[in-house]
Amino acid sequence: MGEFDTSHVKSIVLLGHAGSGKTTLAECMLYEAGITSRRGTITEKNTVGDYHEMEQERGNSIFSKLMHAKWRGYKINILDTPGYDDFTGEVIAALRVADTGVMLLNAAMGVEVTTDLIWQYTEQFKTPMIFAVNKLDDDSADFDKTVSQAKSHFGTKVSVVQYPRQQGAGFHEIIDVLRMTMYKFRDTGGKPEKLPIPDDEKERADTLHKELVEAVAGNDEALMERYFDKGELDEDEMKEGLKKAMIHHDIFPLFCLSAERNMGSGRLMGFIDNVCPSANEMPPQITKNGDKLPCDSNGPACMFIYKTVTEPHVGDLSFFKVYSGTIKSGCDLENETTGVSEKLNQLFLVEGNKRINTNELVAGDIGATLKLKNTHVNNTLHARGKNYELKPVEFPPPNMTVAIETIKKGEEEKLSQALHQLREEDPTLIIEFSPELKQTLIHCQGDMHLSVAKWKIENIHKLDVKFTRAKIPYRETIRSSADANYRHKKQSGGAGQFGEVYMRVEPWYEGMPEPTGMNVRGRDSYDLDWGGKLVFYNCIVGGAIDARFLPSILKGVMEKMQVGPLTGSYVRDVRVSVYDGKMHPVDSNDIAFKLAGLQAFRQAFQQASPQILEPIYQVEILCPDELTGAVMGELQTRRGLVEGIEVEGNFQKIIARMPLAEMDGYSSSLRSLTQGRAKFKSKFLEYFPVPYEIQQKLIEDYKHKEEAMEV
Missing domain, CATH: 2.40.30.10 (Translation factors)
Structure with a gap:
């Protein structure tokens, strides 16, 4: 039998924006529980949680960590998580297995942008939540403002259990309105002295206590009746009501901390073991x-x-x-x-x-x-014989793509193995070899996420690699119709090759009328793997070309569509009508008509107002109000088009369209521009014509590249 049964195991996850003090709080918990003999610090690089070399270099968490503390007959599993949105996958996976979340708020900064991001996942998992206002000893601490922002962002379910008697460097007393007690700490923190609430704080404490009792009673009919009968709820009734309300996401208790000075962590741990649910009290x-x-x-x-x-x-x-x-x-x-x-x-x-x-x-x-x-x-x-499959974690889509290659030739297989291992560890890192771009691509959450992957490849797998800009998967199409014909004739000692094809190409769109002035004898429609359509018409009359050669003509067209005439990109949304041609009774064969079809298509395409299309992404940026102008200015330099601005809590959500070609380095730029106070997500929207001057440059660059390869 294990040391703890199910009802005495609690699993919590520490959440919050980078710098909110999660790792420092974990150190306090381990120290208070006697797991460690001294509290490690981030500056001394000796915390239990941030043990990885990269984390010690950077001074912040990169990976989620598992720790545990034994506290008053309970085992508390502690999952510490990173605070940057580049590492959201680590946070989501930890949230998936936690029974309670502890969201740390920096009293000097209030509700920060990553806090909002994480909150969306706590709502998705319906994880019971505690708020802890940390860094109340900071000279810029503002408890009331932080609580106001928390209620604005997360609703009136945020219920104050504690508030500080003083803030800033003199912070050392916490008023607990659940127990109606004041905790007074020594300068070194640790176990506090329990004192009556001072007279000058009684009115505020009584008001907050009443609000807390009413919030608890309001979520339970039986407790509400007891409250009406007695005008009060005792501590056991409050614990019972708080647990039920937390499980149903109806109350989010809020506590006070200075993790750096070890003030308040013991009371928080007591609440976790006394009130927070264990896994067997949660819904199955x-x-x-x-x-x-x-x-x-x-x-x-x-x-x-x-x-x-x-x-x-x-x-x-x-x-x-x-x-x-x-x-x-x-x-x-x-x-x-x-x-x-x-x-x-x-x-x-x-x-x-x-x-x-x-x-x-x-x-x-x-x-x-x-x-x-x-x-x-x-x-x-x-166990054998059961068919349980629990719902998987749904990880966020990537926001950034780069190409990777080895510096030394011949190490491609080693790189492939290394990337496979990285993917195994990190499901938010997506690896792809693109036949279209002829590049190995890494899709990730941002530049910090990418730097972690690079460190692992170089330091663990001992490979020298370089990242390059991923090529853009342009598409080519046409804007008008054009006719062309091509005769392929090749004579050798024996049988030769002969095939002549007359063809019309037109831009395809849904619901367009049948070809005019032609005798339509057959129609085939193909959904292309790379998007869009090819519609192929047989309009041959009088047996000018045998029907058996039409598949070869189609094959030639398709071959050219995979290496477009302008930039070598895929061609899409074209209608092709083959309406005439010639053949030879001896020299005509499949290869001749394939080549004739390819060249006729190439010539007609170039005469039909060809157009290069570029991928456009929808970008949503969440940022503080005062940074909105700067963020919008940055978008304009990247050919971004702002489509709208919405208010989301205390943040502005900018919705914009941006070409993929302009998104290179955007993650770094946004972080630098906003000091890490903004985040973004993006998704593919559509293909759209590139501006004329960019199209000309792309065509010219491709032409020079082709000429260089011929030399």
């Missing part, structure tokens, strides 16, 4: 089939892989949460996705970069195991 998991899976340690074994880390000389370390049953070392479980049986030879509790062997983990607990050969992030492992 719903499988893909719609079945309910209660969190019961006596149920069938079922666990979910939420993260994978590769450790040098060891292998893949898979992090998981047990959602049902008891997982024991040496047990065999079946992977629902792959159908493969996996043996869990070792189970670990994890403390940052330390692994602690354990024999079993009960439902609701989080741990890790090594060397699962055919199991990946988002996979469900379960």
Whole structure:
């Protein structure tokens, strides 16, 4: 039997914008619980959480970390997460397995942009949430403003449980309106002295206490009746009501902290073990089939892989949460996705970069195991005979694309293996080899995300690589109709080649009328792999060309459409009508008509007002009001077109169209322009004609490139 049963295991995730103090709070929790003998600091580079070399160099979290504290008969799993939106995937995966989220707000900065981003995911998962206003000892701290912003962004469900008696350098007293007690801390923090609320704070404390009691009672009819009968709720009734309201996302309690000076963390941990739900008190998991899976340690074994880390000389370390049953070392479980049986030879509790062997983990607990050969992030492992597949984490789409190549020739296979490993660890990193662009592409969340990938490739996989700008997948089309003909004639010692084709090309659009002045004998429509259509008409009369040669003509047209006449890009949305030609009874064959069709199409295309199309993306930028003008100015320099501005909380959401060709480096520019206070997301919108001067430059560049290759 394990040390803790399911009801005594709580899993929390620390959330918030970069610099809000998550890692420092985790250090306080570990120290208060006696897990560590001294609190590490980010400046001294000795925290349990930020142990990775990159994190110590940068001074902020990059990866989510698992730690745990034993506190008053409970085990609290602590998931520390990064605060930059480039690493949102780490945050979402941790949120997926947490029972409660603790959202840290920087009292000097208020609600910051990443906080809003993360909040969307807490709403999606319906994770019970606590707010903790941190850095109240900062000279710029403003508790009331921060609370006001929190209520503006996240609603009136934000309920004050604590407020500071003073702020700034003199901060050392917290008024708790749930317990109606004042906590007074020494300058060094730690365990506070419990005192009555001073007379000059009673009125405010009573008002906030009444608001809290009414908020709790308002979400439970039985508690509301007790409140009406007694005019008050006792502490146990408040705990019961708070837990129910948190589970249903009806109340978000708000606490006070100075994590750096270790003030308030003990009370927060007490609330977590006393009030916050354990996994068996949360609604059951719903499988893909719609079945309910209660969190019961006596149920069938079922666990979910939420993260994978590769450790040098060891292998893949898979992090998981047990959602049902008891997982024991040496047990065999079946992977629902792959159908493969996996043996869990070792189970670990994890403390940052330390692994602690354990024999079993009960439902609701989080741990890790090594060397699962055919199991990946988002996979469900379960007891044989069960068909459980838990809903996967949905990771955000990428915002940035670059091309990657090795500096040394001959290391392409090593690079492929390294990229595969990176993808295994990080599902938000998408790797693609583009036959169209003839480049290996990395799609990622932003420049910081990319720099992490580069560091791993160079330092772990020992490969020298360079990133280059990804080519733009332009498209080519036409704006008018044109006729052309081409005769392919080749004579040799034996049979020659002969084929002559007359063709009309027109811009295709949905619902266009049939070709005029032609005898239509056949029509085929093709949805192109790269988007758009080719519509191919047989308008041959009098047997000028045998029907058996039409597929060859079509093949020639399609071949040229894959290497467009202007820039070598794919051609789309064209109607081709073959209406005449000639053939030879001996020399005509498939290759002759394929080449004649290709050349006739090329000539007609160039005479039909050809147009280059570029991919246009819709970009949504969330930024503070005072930065809106600067952000819009930057968009204009990138040929961006602002389509609208909406208010989202205390932020402005700018909606714009931007050509993909202008998005190179936008992540870095936006972060620099706004000091990291803005974020953006983008998605493909449509193909649109490029401006004339850009089209001419693209054609000229392609012409020079072709000439250089011929030399």
